[in-house]
Amino acid sequence: MKVLTINLMGVKLRTIQKENGGFYMKKWIALVCSCMLLFAGCSTKEEGTAGSGQTSTQDPVKTNELTVAVGAQFTTLDPALNSELINGYVMQHTYGTLFTKDEDNNLIPDLAESCEISDDGLTYTVKLKEGIQWSDGVPLTAEHFRYGIVRALTYGAENAWSIYNLVTYLDGAAAYESDDTQDAESLQIPGVQAVDDTTLVFQLTKPCAFFKALMNSYAFMPVRADFAPQHDSTWSFAPGYPSVGPYILEECNENDKIIVTKNENYYRADEITLDKITFQVMTDMDAQALAFKNNDIDIALRVNSSLPLTYENKEELWKVESPSNYFLVINSGPTGPEWMQDVRVRRALALAIDKEAMVTAVGDPSYYVPLDGYVPNGLKGAEKDFRTESDEKEKFLEYDPEEAKNLLKEAGYDESNPLKITYKYSQTTLHADVAAVLQGMWKAIGVDCELEVVESGVYYNQIFNGDFEIARYGYTASDDPSQFLTLWTTTQQQTPAVDDPEYDKMMDAATYIVDYNEYMEALHNIEHYLVQEQVYLIPLFNYGDPMLKKTYVKNTTHVGATPFYGYCTIEK
Structure with a gap:
């Protein structure tokens, strides 16, 4: 389920998750786009300088309410429809699962x-x-x-x-x-x-x-016919319907805030410490940071990626680990340019990228970690983390600008006939920084790269329609490595950017493997084919968006990669 996103992470799945909360497959969720939430407010606010980490000289006062600022409006709380991370932050508290x-x-x-x-x-x-x-x-x-x-x-x-x-x-x-x-x-x-x-x-x-x-x-997720009609989802925003999770929906204005209160009938109610959680909509990252500084919220889950570099009180910085990746997709499909059909060119573009230098340029390297493969860290493999298992054998597409120049020369490109490409990205500071770094690195091997920035609202429609040459992509999923790999089968793409019958055949065969270790080995081979052999994608980095959390908020936990606040205690 999903991610995170980066503005990146918010991707919409194309049938998996897309920008704003998760990538979907047929529409990637805008996981990357919408990204993450921000915790906010308690019933009483701390005195002192915001961000200073100063605590009150009075004895701590325990409260049982928390306010969480989220980075986008809510779109549904109906489990039959949801595909966005923002909604999931609330639903994690109001529903139960097997x-x-x-x-x-x-x-x-x-x-x-x-x-x-x-x-x-x-x-x-x-x-x-x-x-x-x-x-x-x-x-x-x-x-x-x-x-x-x-x-x-x-x-x-x-x-x-x-x-x-x-x-x-x-x-x-x-x-x-x-x-x-x-x-x-x-x-x-x-x-x-x-x-x-x-x-x-x-x-x-x-x-x-x-x-x-x-x-x-x-x-x-379970629902009942007496409150969840088959073809209607408006009930999910109407407070008062029954819950089998730890919280009940008490108040809802999808454009402003959602309030949930403790479900006393929850089967583990004695373990739930918070009585009320407010999820406050705050779409502007700077506004969230300011609200945190002014003690109007307790946690800010969507702040500028560069904030950790200058933030004084490091104890208030919070990072939620998430299996999320930021990568480039090359349109080698029917709508892509002819040069994209040449694997030598695709490989040259990949080898020209110094990922270590990139993550240093775009933000705090502790939040943006170079990826040596497509499937990110945080997913179980046969015996270890899937990424770790692969990296111990081979790191994909390692930086080698001289080999990149040689490959371009073999493909017929040189100073008199430079390769000309267009890189497409959506409009955020992070994406713009990445684009500028890529442009410079490709220029160093003789590639003339034009940058094309597109509004976030239409970006993925263009990507899904195959209207690009090379573009940035972000995705998050937490169940299985195959969730990342199935994105690039032809049936899961609206207009295939990766159009490879052999890849489709490999993915289909893997789904019939019962033995878990054999299944994981098949997925490792599929990833190797997708990235190292064919270079249909170029992995860049794992991303974990920086967040802010007041030091008086204790015992935050996670359900996978999704924050859960039911066990929190607050001492001011």
């Missing part, structure tokens, strides 16, 4: 008690914890999960990204994809069956090594 993640990104049971998997990897039998109730006292049943999944499947065309995994893996789901003529209460598909009140059975069309992780995604 499985969740700890701070190390390990999958652990939440509403599920157990899960048995058949030897062929096609049948998952999930038993629910007994005695769990919704906030209104109604017992949670397997039917609430079945309805939620089928409702998402048949909601309509608006949520094509959200149901990608349902359609891909659940038996019988493809026949009803976005079919809004169906009745989700009565429609039964083999792929998800409520056998009894506490038993849910999933039947897959092919193995999925990370299917348990998918049970942590939005489309698998």
Whole structure:
């Protein structure tokens, strides 16, 4: 689920996540664009100089309220529709899932008690914890999960990204994809069956090594027909509907703020320490920093990337680790220029980039870490972190400007016939800084690079339509390395920038592998082909947007890469 983004991270998935909160695949979420939230305010504000780290001379006063400033307006709180990180920051607190993640990104049971998997990897039998109730006292049943999944499947065309995994893996789901003529209460598909009140059975069309992780995604969240109609999502912004998560929606103005309060019926309510959390919309990064300085908010999750370089009180700087990458996509597909068809040219552009120098130029290197491969750090491999496993064998596309010049010469380019390219990016300070660095590095090997900046609102439409030569991209996902790799299959691209039948074949074959270690080895080979052999993409860096958190906010935790505030304590 998703990321982070960078303005980068906010990407929209194209069927996975895109700018503003996560990249989606068919539309990448603007994870990178919208990026992250900002924590804000408590009931009383600290006296003293903001950002100074000074604490009150009075005895600490414990409060049970927190305000979180987010970097964009909310668009939905309906799990059948959501694909944006901003919404997810609230939904993480108001919904429950079969499985969740700890701070190390390990999958652990939440509403599920157990899960048995058949030897062929096609049948998952999930038993629910007994005695769990919704906030209104109604017992949670397997039917609430079945309805939620089928409702998402048949909601309509608006949520094509959200149901990608349902359609891909659940038996019988493809026949009803976005079919809004169906009745989700009565429609039964083999792929998800409520056998009894506490038993849910999933039947897959092919193995999925990370299917348990998918049970942590939005489309698998339980909802009830009595408050979540099949083809309407406005209820999700109407305070008062039942919750099976730690908090209940109390107040909602999607353009201003959302307030959630503790669900006393939550099955682990005795562990929840905060009574109220306010998510305050503040789209301007400078405004968030100022609000933090003035003690109007407790945490700012979206501030300027250069802030850590000059910020005085380092204890207030906060970084949430997230499996996120910033990379370049080369349009070698049917709408791309002829020169992009030559792997020597693609490789030359990659070898000309000094990533160490780049991250130093664009911000604090502790927040922007050079990537030696496409899949970022933070995702589990066979035995270690997936990125670590690969880097220990080989680092992809290492800086070598002399070899870059030789490759261009082999491809027919020199001073009398320089390679001319256009680099496209969306309008933010970070993207502009990266573009300027790239332009200079490519110039050093004889490439004439023209920069084209596009408004964020239309940027990804142009990318999806294949209207670019080489462009920046950002993506985040936390379930499995394949989420990054499937983005570049032809079926997951609106207009393919990577149009390679061999790559499609490799990705498809990997989905049928049941043995986990063999599956991970296949993904390593796929990444090697995508980046090192064919150079369809050029990895640049892992990014973790800087945030600010008051030192009196204690015990912040994460569900995977997403901040969770329910266990926070605040001492002023």
